Amino acid sequence: MIEHSTFYDKLQLQWQQGKFVCVGLDSEYSRLPESVRRPRGHRRDISQSILRFNAEIVDATKKYVCAYKPNTAFYEAHGELGLRTLRETIRHIHAVAAGVPVILDAKRADIGNTNKGYVHMAFDLLEADAITVHPYLGRESLEPFLERADKGIIVLCRTSNQGAGEFQDLVVDADPLYINVAKRVASGWNSNGNCALVVGATYPEELRRVRELVADMPILIPGVGAQGGDLERTVSAGKDSNDAGMIINSSRGIIFASSGADFAQAAYEETRRLHTLINEYRGRKEPKY
Amino acid sequence: MIEHSTFYDKLQLQWQQGKFVCVGLDSEYSRLPESVRRPRGHRRDISQSILRFNAEIVDATKKYVCAYKPNTAFYEAHGELGLRTLRETIRHIHAVAAGVPVILDAKRADIGNTNKGYVHMAFDLLEADAITVHPYLGRESLEPFLERADKGIIVLCRTSNQGAGEFQDLVVDADPLYINVAKRVASGWNSNGNCALVVGATYPEELRRVRELVADMPILIPGVGAQGGDLERTVSAGKDSNDAGMIINSSRGIIFASSGADFAQAAYEETRRLHTLINEYRGRKEPKY
Numbered sequence: 001m002i003e004h005s006t007f008y009d010k011l012q013l014q015w016q017q018g019k020f021v022c023v024g025l026d027s028e029y030s031r032l033p034e035s036v037r038r039p040r041g042h043r044r045d046i047s048q049s050i051l052r053f054n055a056e057i058v059d060a061t062k063k064y065v066c067a068y069k070p071n072t073a074f075y076e077a078h079g080e081l082g083l084r085t086l087r088e089t090i091r092h093i094h095a096v097a098a099g100v101p102v103i104l105d106a107k108r109a110d111i112g113n114t115n116k117g118y119v120h121m122a123f124d125l126l127e128a129d130a131i132t133v134h135p136y137l138g139r140e141s142l143e144p145f146l147e148r149a150d151k152g153i154i155v156l157c158r159t160s161n162q163g164a165g166e167f168q169d170l171v172v173d174a175d176p177l178y179i180n181v182a183k184r185v186a187s188g189w190n191s192n193g194n195c196a197l198v199v200g201a202t203y204p205e206e207l208r209r210v211r212e213l214v215a216d217m218p219i220l221i222p223g224v225g226a227q228g229g230d231l232e233r234t235v236s237a238g239k240d241s242n243d244a245g246m247i248i249n250s251s252r253g254i255i256f257a258s259s260g261a262d263f264a265q266a267a268y269e270e271t272r273r274l275h276t277l278i279n280e281y282r283g284r285k286e287p288k289y
Numbered sequence: 290m291i292e293h294s295t296f297y298d299k300l301q302l303q304w305q306q307g308k309f310v311c312v313g314l315d316s317e318y319s320r321l322p323e324s325v326r327r328p329r330g331h332r333r334d335i336s337q338s339i340l341r342f343n344a345e346i347v348d349a350t351k352k353y354v355c356a357y358k359p360n361t362a363f364y365e366a367h368g369e370l371g372l373r374t375l376r377e378t379i380r381h382i383h384a385v386a387a388g389v390p391v392i393l394d395a396k397r398a399d400i401g402n403t404n405k406g407y408v409h410m411a412f413d414l415l416e417a418d419a420i421t422v423h424p425y426l427g428r429e430s431l432e433p434f435l436e437r438a439d440k441g442i443i444v445l446c447r448t449s450n451q452g453a454g455e456f457q458d459l460v461v462d463a464d465p466l467y468i469n470v471a472k473r474v475a476s477g478w479n480s481n482g483n484c485a486l487v488v489g490a491t492y493p494e495e496l497r498r499v500r501e502l503v504a505d506m507p508i509l510i511p512g513v514g515a516q517g518g519d520l521e522r523t524v525s526a527g528k529d530s531n532d533a534g535m536i537i538n539s540s541r542g543i544i545f546a547s548s549g550a551d552f553a554q555a556a557y558e559e560t561r562r563l564h565t566l567i568n569e570y571r572g573r574k575e576p577k578y
Contacts, residue, residue, distance in 0.1 A: 026403070028406075071399065071403055071406075072406075073397075073399055073403045073404065073405075073406030073407050073410075074403070074406050075406075076406055076407065076410040077405070077406035077407075077409045077410055077414075079372060079376070079410070079414045080369040080370075080372045080373050080376075081369075083368060083369045083372055084369050087368070087369075105399075107397065107398060107399050107423070108362075108396065109396060109423065110360065110362055110394075110396050111448060111449060111450040112450060114315070114360055114362045114363070115362065116362075116366070117317075117360075117361075117362030117363050117364075117365055117366035118362050118365065118366075120366045121362075121365040121366055121368070125366075125368045134396070134398065134423040134425050135425065135456060136423050136424065136425050136445055136448075136456055136457065137445070137448050137450055137452070137453060138450070138452035138453055138454070138455030138456055138457070139452060139455060140450060140451055140452025140455070141448070141450045141452055141453075156425060156426070159400060159425075159426050159430070160400060161400040161401060161426055161427070161429060161430045162429055163426070163427035163428060163429025163430055164426060164427055164430075165427070166427030166428060166429070166473070167424060167425055167427055167466070167469070167470070168425065168427070170461040170462075170466065170469060171461065171462075172459040172460065172461055172466075173459075173460075177456070177459065177461075177466070180456070180459060181456070184455070
């Protein structure tokens with residue numbers, strides 16, 4: 001009954017098979033290989049090209065991933081057709097990679113009931129298994145997300161961007177703000193056991209501090225690959241007591257590994273390379289479970 | 290050349306005419322009056338009903354408003370058709386209320402270049418004049434928004450929800466976090482003069498503190514009406530040295546003022562009532578300009 005298992009259940013199943021790579025489907029049209037770009041460049045063609053690209057990436061990489069993570073910005077940039085492309089991409093993942101959860105990287109958060117629109121969009125229309133959210137409005141505002149016990153609610157904690165520290169490093173009660181976020185999510189917010197955090201691979205020391213605070217809560221770790229995060233330090237800092245707990249995302253590093261017609265093969269090889277290295281750095285060839 | 294004036298220019302023109310009410314188009318289908326709801330309830334009918342409702346609200350209220358503010362959550366809840374409804378709603382506003390700016394209440398924010406997708410969606414596809422954004426990722430991440438000097442970038446500062454204080458009130462260097470946000474947006478972020486802040490009417494003392502820090506920067510003030518913010522205290526706390534600077538939003542209080550077939554007339558009357566009271570509380574019948 002894969003369809004009714006929770007985000008966390010699905011993740012656990014992947015981790016038990018030693019899978020920790022998340023493929024970020026940041027499928028920016030202008031960067032797609034010539035071979036999938038339709039010659040005319042009409043909006044419908046663009047949408048079809050992105051869907052075909054995503055499907056080939058998914059088909060090629062599904063053996064080694066714990067999750068897929070499309071970022072809504074790249075789809076909303078194409079309006080209604082983009083949204084349809086996103087929906088069809090997720091549907092394709094569920095069809096060919098059953099049990100692999102889809103994280104909608106939407107970075108949403110509004111006040112209370114308004115969030116119900118986003119909850120419906122992400123989980124009912126798009127059929128995602130998890131969503132990323134901003135913490136700034138507090139737990140009370142996020143209840144419509146948090147009450148969906150079957151879905152993953154992944155809260156931005158320490159983001160991977162260069163200027164992340166502007167607010168996230170401000171010191172509150174002797175701890176930086178992102179540590180306050182991590183503590184609150186791990187304690188008060190997680191009564192349904194469906195919370196996770198985003199901590200960038202570009203900040204391994206911060207990742208280590210967060211891991212120490214949140215036990216085995218899943219951490220989505222973007223920033224390896226194109227953003228330059230060090231994989232060995234990331235795994236060392238990010239793994240939980242089962243040498244698991246990590247969703248290690250690479251987007252451009254995988255999907256644009258080749259700009260040629262061999263893009264899917266190149267994506268497969270890069271995914272497998274990360275998969276192998278992660279398991280080497282975890283210090284075990286076989287899963288502990 | 291209304292089409293080429295900036296968000297700030299458009300706002301100033303409205304303020305000079307004594308207009309400070311922003312109508313929030315939170316047009317939740319289940320709350321629309323029977324008279325605009327199509328009997329069959331098919332998705333296309335739902336979309337048409339929402340568009341018709343919005344158009345009637347806009348036509349009825351346009352004389353007394355400084356801005357319209359559709360919240361994306363209520364449209365994304367209907368998928369591709371909802372996005373089209375949003376686009377057509379904004380197009381209708383530009384057609385019948387030329388010069389009245391449209392604020393896309395999207396509460397977005399991702400890392401750097403990813404934001405370009407949202408910028409394109411909001412400003413090029415949907416033709417909004419301004420967008421609301423989360424501050425948590427810092428200025429550096431928001432550059433794709435901030436560099437759009439013609440558009441308004443409205444940063445969440447002190448939100449109107451009950452639990453807003455969880456992070457926003459945490460004390461950093463003797464000031465709550467939201468004051469840190471206000472100070473940074475007013476100083477470092479605003480080099481293009483296109484920034485504004487969100488401060489809820491439900492927190493008039495916080496609004497006063499922010500106004501003291503940001504001179505005549507526009508403040509979007511949600512929370513009067515259904516959320517219960519006190520209008521007189523709001524105007525007293527929110528006005529700048531020209532007794533202006535405010536975008537005072539009411540959503541449900543205006544658009545659902547009546548649940549009957551007279552909803553547009555009721556919306557008109559509630560908008561005019563707020564308009565009259567705001568100008569009374571500003572302490573001037575005629576604009577100062």
